[in-house]
Amino acid sequence: MTAPTTASAAAALADRETLRLCTAGSVDDGKSTFVGRLLHDTKSVLADQLASVERTSADRGFEGLDLSLLVDGLRAEREQGITIDVAYRYFATDKRTFILADTPGHVQYTRNTVTGMSTSQVVVLLVDARNGVVEQTVRHLTVAKLLGVRTVILAVNKIDLVDYSQERFDEIKADFDAKAAELGIEEPHVVPISALKGDNVAERSDATPWYTGPTVLELLETIPVQHGRADDLDFRFNIQVVLREHASDYRAYAGRVNAGSIAVGDEILAPYGRTTTVAGIDTADGPVDSAHAGDSIALRLADEIDLTRGDLLAAGSRPExxxxxxxxxxxxxxxxxxxxxxxxxxxxxxxxxxxxxxxxxxxxxxxxxxxxxxxxxxxxxxxxxxxxxxxxxxxxxxxxxxxxxxxxxxxxxxxxxxxxxxxxxxxxx
Structure with a gap:
């Protein structure tokens, strides 16, 4: 078998899917260490950052690496009174790239958790194995359900502090599964981890032979990336700017396709029961024949209709x-x-x-x-x-x-x- 060329390997990496995820949990459940562990074990930490963490860990008398230091800058900023709703971290493996929204754990920052979850396809909830499922866990699970998050991973952290007890893990899993079922969360994943020691975060742990499921990273690499939900809806386009060029008599309506797709020649349903057709679709790269959810475009219509910012253009159906x-x-x-x-x-x-x-x-x-x-x-x-x-x-x-x-x-x-x-x-x- 011929080894892949450098160009083909680079192309494969460039074509990797991107998964957006969010971490949530109560205060002191180990979120910072968990995020630091993901960054470290996926080799997403620069050498000078790692060297700094090693020095600071040693100065504090910490055995090994205190990986929470990789994200402690955010905590220090909050202590200084700087408001930062959500911190975004970026890492990658050979299979995928990831955008991680790291949200605060305190109950007073539930609004920030809403922000982080609103664009995430997966939520990783952390609980302390000594405390199990607490009120904040249920709160975050409820928010995930309200926002339509399909996949929730419960990371039972600090499993090393309960002597890697299968009995304790099973208790927490049963409690969480019951709460998830009440809220209608389908097939939640529960993983015993130690973010501090690395058990079952990116690598399987010999200390939990009773757990045969995937690591957290394996789940993140294999959970289907949901692309088509907005594409499955009828076309929806909110006008952001009306474009006029009097010299050429150019008129178009700029905005972002919120849902569905549209093509030149398709019928458009405008406000007040008016209809027209798409005469052209313009983008920053020039005219195109069609556009899909997420695309920023300018629509040219076949008929002159009095439209303004805020108006909705639709196809297939129109909301009442x-x-x-x-x-x-x-x-x-x-x-x-x-x-x-x-x-x-x-x-x-x-x-x-x-x-x-x-x-x-x-x-x-x-x-x-x-x-x-x-x-x-x-x-x-x-x-x-x-x-x-x-x-x-x-x-x-x-x-x-x-x-x-x-x-x-x-x-x-x-x-x-x-x-x-x-x-x-x-x-x-």
Whole structure:
């Protein structure tokens, strides 16, 4: 067999899929060490970084490498009062490249976890083997479900501190599997690891002969990368900019394809029941015959229609225009959301006046008390079901495909601060 050429090997590496993942867990569950271990064992650490970690570890009397130091810069910045919602780390293997969103563990930063999970295809939840599944684990699992994350890996960390006990691992796995089943998380993966010692993170451990499943890295390399969910939907395109060039009579509508695909000659469904066809599709690299979810394009239409920023162009079907809908929201600021409160709604590229018609239910994910079905407000980091009314009719549809459609922000009218992030539920009228 002929060995692959350097060019073919380079091409194979360039064609590697990219998986986006997020880490989450409670404080002191070992997330920093886990992320450091992944970076170290995939050889994604520069030599000078590693040398610095070795020196600092030795100065602190640490046996071996304190891999948490590889991400401690972020922690130091937070201690200085610098706000950093999510830190992104990049690493790669021969099979894939990875973008890792490292989120804070404290309960007060649930909003940051929402940010990290919102673009992730896989969530790695860490728990301390001594503590097992705790309230914050359930909170993060709930957020993952709400955001439509398909794959959750539970890394039972510090398994070395319970003497690599299979009995303790099985207890935690049974508890987690039950919680995942309640929330409808299909086929969660549970792996016993020691981020400090490297057990079952990137390499299989001889200390857990009773565990025959894959390592965390093996899971990350083999879990299918979900590409087609947004492509499976009907075409959705929110106009961001209207392009006009009077000298050449050029008119096009620029934006990003949120969902589906479109081709020259396809019928377009515009606002107010108007229809037209696609006369051309322009990109930064020139005209193309078709475009798909994620592409930034400028659409030229066959007919002159009065369209503006925020309007939705669709194909196949068009969402119903409504002024009231139910939604799930996550509180993002210390200013509470209350019934009757006015706000600005940003959905797609539209930005309209709205009000919280009612706060219907606040989810209880911290204990067995049950949801609050008569809440007065939605506080920071709380997850709630609300009803929203808008000043103008909008083509709104339920949340799908990881934010391809149906996600929005509520913005404070006076300060411009983001009050909440939301997912559209049922359209009302």
């Amino acid at each position: 225009d409504v002024r009231e809908f139910e939604a799930t929201v996550v509180g993002l600021t210390e200013k509470e959301l209350r019934a009757g409160q006015a706000a600005k709604l940003r959905i797609g590229t539209a930005f309209v006046r709205a009000r919280i018609a009612s706060v219907d239910r606040v989810l209880d994910i911290d204990g067995p008390a049950g949801d609050d079905t008569s809440p007065e407000a939605v506080a920071l980091n709380e997850i709630a079901h609300v009803t929203i009314q808008t000043a103008d009719e909008l083509p709104i549809e339920p949340y799908a495909a990881r934010g391809a459609v149906g996600d929005f922000l509520l913005v404070d009218q006076s300060s411009g601060n983001t009050l909440a992030a939301g997912l559209v539920g049922k359209r009302l009228r």
